[in-house]
Amino acid sequence: MMLSCHDLGWSARGTPIVRDVSLAIREGETFGLVGPNGSGKSTLLRLMAGLLEPSQGGVRLKGASLASMPRRSVAQALAFVEQHAESGERITVRDAVELGRTAWLSPLQPWTAGDDAIVARALGDADMTGMEARFWHTLSGGERQRVHLARALAQQPEILLLDEPTNHLDIQHQLAILGLVRQLPITTVIALHDLNQALGCDRLGVMHGGRLVALGPPDEVLTVPVLRDIFGVAASFLIDPADGSRIIRFHPAS
Amino acid sequence: MTLASAGKPRASRLALSGRAALAALLLVAAVCAGAAIGETSIPLPVIAKALANRIFAAGYPLDAIDEGIVWNYRLTRAIVAACCGAALAVSGVVLQALLRNALADPYILGISAGASTGAVTVAITGLGAGAISLSLGAFAGAVLAFLLVAVLARAAGGGVSVQATGQIILAGIAGSQLFNALTSFIITKSANAEQARGIMFWLLGNLSGVRWHDVRLAVPVAILGVAVCIWHRRALDAFTFGSDSAASLGIPVRQVQILLVGTSALMTAVMVSMVGSIGFVGLVIPHATRFLVGVRHARLLPASALMGSVFLVGADIASRTAIDGQVLPIGVITALVGAPGFALILIRGRRGR
Numbered sequence: 001m002m003l004s005c006h007d008l009g010w011s012a013r014g015t016p017i018v019r020d021v022s023l024a025i026r027e028g029e030t031f032g033l034v035g036p037n038g039s040g041k042s043t044l045l046r047l048m049a050g051l052l053e054p055s056q057g058g059v060r061l062k063g064a065s066l067a068s069m070p071r072r073s074v075a076q077a078l079a080f081v082e083q084h085a086e087s088g089e090r091i092t093v094r095d096a097v098e099l100g101r102t103a104w105l106s107p108l109q110p111w112t113a114g115d116d117a118i119v120a121r122a123l124g125d126a127d128m129t130g131m132e133a134r135f136w137h138t139l140s141g142g143e144r145q146r147v148h149l150a151r152a153l154a155q156q157p158e159i160l161l162l163d164e165p166t167n168h169l170d171i172q173h174q175l176a177i178l179g180l181v182r183q184l185p186i187t188t189v190i191a192l193h194d195l196n197q198a199l200g201c202d203r204l205g206v207m208h209g210g211r212l213v214a215l216g217p218p219d220e221v222l223t224v225p226v227l228r229d230i231f232g233v234a235a236s237f238l239i240d241p242a243d244g245s246r247i248i249r250f251h252p253a254s
Numbered sequence: 255m256t257l258a259s260a261g262k263p264r265a266s267r268l269a270l271s272g273r274a275a276l277a278a279l280l281l282v283a284a285v286c287a288g289a290a291i292g293e294t295s296i297p298l299p300v301i302a303k304a305l306a307n308r309i310f311a312a313g314y315p316l317d318a319i320d321e322g323i324v325w326n327y328r329l330t331r332a333i334v335a336a337c338c339g340a341a342l343a344v345s346g347v348v349l350q351a352l353l354r355n356a357l358a359d360p361y362i363l364g365i366s367a368g369a370s371t372g373a374v375t376v377a378i379t380g381l382g383a384g385a386i387s388l389s390l391g392a393f394a395g396a397v398l399a400f401l402l403v404a405v406l407a408r409a410a411g412g413g414v415s416v417q418a419t420g421q422i423i424l425a426g427i428a429g430s431q432l433f434n435a436l437t438s439f440i441i442t443k444s445a446n447a448e449q450a451r452g453i454m455f456w457l458l459g460n461l462s463g464v465r466w467h468d469v470r471l472a473v474p475v476a477i478l479g480v481a482v483c484i485w486h487r488r489a490l491d492a493f494t495f496g497s498d499s500a501a502s503l504g505i506p507v508r509q510v511q512i513l514l515v516g517t518s519a520l521m522t523a524v525m526v527s528m529v530g531s532i533g534f535v536g537l538v539i540p541h542a543t544r545f546l547v548g549v550r551h552a553r554l555l556p557a558s559a560l561m562g563s564v565f566l567v568g569a570d571i572a573s574r575t576a577i578d579g580q581v582l583p584i585g586v587i588t589a590l591v592g593a594p595g596f597a598l599i600l601i602r603g604r605r606g607r
């Protein structure tokens with residue numbers, strides 16, 4: 001059990017935003033979180049990253065209570081890419097990715113060639129090699145997202161929490177990043193809106209009104225009733241003749 | 255800036271110690287200039303002999319008045335100016351990083367004003383005497399002012415760490431006004447004419463009263479404060495994308511914020527209690543330094559400390575020599591240089607985003 005939540009809940013000024021979520025993420029799996037806007041995906045991810053204090057229940061990371069762990073140990077095990085994170089500083093792509101090494105360096109430890117190699121690999125994995133010297137404010141939205149991912153990879157985490165990491169990416173990079181995440185030997189929890197991409201996850205959790213309403217393999221979770229009741233769309237399932245996998249075609253609910 | 259951050263300047267140990275030596279040399283040169291230049295210009299050999307006499311008991315025959323001016327008057331003021339410049343510039347860097355606001359500095363956020371109120375309260379009520387209690391009073395005032403400003407900003411919906419960072423500046427302006435008014439109130443109500451004149455002169459930023467006991471407080475505070483901030487250079491870098499991002503990079507955010515804001519407040523308070531509140535240094539020096547060495551704190555902090563020291567020693571020299579026979583408050587000089595610098599930051603800031 002890498003990461004688990006038990007009876008997890010969080011309220012904002014008395015209004016419950018996430019409630020009663022119990023969930024165990026297995027080692028090495030790619031776990032997708034889906035659900036309509038405002039269903040609590042980002043809030044759940046922030047709780048799992050230890051950025052919000054649960055008002056109910058708790059999170060355990062590799063068996064230990066997340067709330068009682070030092071931030072540094074958490075960051076060595078778990079990296080989080082937020083849905084939005086901006087900066088007005090004139091930092092370069094390399095500077096931004098190097099931040100990922102923070103948890104591994106102490107004040108007296110100098111930066112080493114090993115850190116350089118890790119940063120270079122992370123840049124390569126996110127397909128940002130060659131753009132190291134570009135300034136942050138000159139990057140496109142998708143490039144910024146890839147830098148954030150590279151920073152999280154430079155953190156060398158065992159668990160990666162990604163909040164809609166593909167929403168600004170072109171189709172090629174969407175597939176590349178999802179492919180990368182699935183193939184890396186890292187446990188990943190990923191919030192997604194594209195349900196066809198979500199079909200590629202090992203397991204899915206469906207959020208609705210702050211609750212986890214369905215949990216399991218994508219084929220069992222994304223059913224016609226779930227799509228109708230929770231996502232508010234009608235759907236038909238097609239088979240891709242190229243490889244026999246299922247795809248969903250959506251229609252407005254009638 | 256492009257040069258510095260685009261390449262990959264991983265300073266080797268040698269280059270690092272070379273730079274440190276260069277910085278120390280610059281600092282010593284500035285302080286010597288501070289001791290040499292003034293109404294009566296004293297030639298460098300005399301300065302060197304005066305220092306040798308005092309430090310090594312070299313026993314060169316010198317005019318006692320010249321030696322006294324150099325040792326008790328000019329050298330102390332140059333050293334305190336250097337400490338003050340370093341402390342204010344580093345405080346500015348730290349506040350700008352933690353609040354993610356290009357306009358943050360101890361002066362604008364009301365920390366200096368709070369420190370003035372605290373120091374004046376101690377001076378007038380006579381709650382203990384001496385530089386230490388004055389500094390403690392200033393520290394209490396500085397912390398109180400920052401807390402008030404932070405609470406006000408949060409209540410206004412800005413929060414201390416979120417994107418809507420305009421609020422903290424507005425709250426800071428309100429806080430400064432409040433504490434400046436409090437200071438005036440206390441002076442008018444409780445001080446006699448003699449005290450009032452002295453305090454008003456000091457409030458504008460004044461180094462004339464500085465003596466060796468001030469040096470003994472300013473030097474350790476500046477060195478320790480700057481060292482604490484440099485120790486946390488990576489943590490400050492980690493705030494680039496906000497405090498949530500810093501937390502997920504492994505920074506204990508609350509702890510670091512309290513420690514570093516406290517350090518800035520302490521440095522500011524000690525300096526204000528000696529020389530009054532000096533504006534613009536904490537704001538303009540960090541930006542000028544970013545322009546030269548880039549935004550990473552491993553280089554930005556030491557470079558800002560150096561630039562701040564040299565700048566304030568220079569400003570002090572200018573304040574003593576600009577008008578014949580008269581000493582300007584140093585705040586006038588920093589404002590004359592700082593205000594255009596501030597305008598430049600505003601213009602550049604708009605273009606950058």
Ligand SMILES: Nc1ncnc2c1ncn2[C@@H]1O[C@H](COP(=O)(O)OP(=O)(O)OP(=O)(O)O)[C@@H](O)[C@H]1O
Pocket residue numbers: 012017035036037038039040041042043044083
């Ligand atoms: N600090 C807060 N105060 C009040 N309400 C909040 C707060 N944070 C989140 N919410 C509310 O909680 C709900 C869930 O938000 P969350 O960001 O988790 O949704 P999401 O599933 O990630 O949505 P999206 O798909 O749009 O990213 C939303 O209705 C949001 O308005």
Ligand SMILES: [Mg+2]
Pocket residue numbers: 041042043083163
């Ligand atoms: Mg979200």
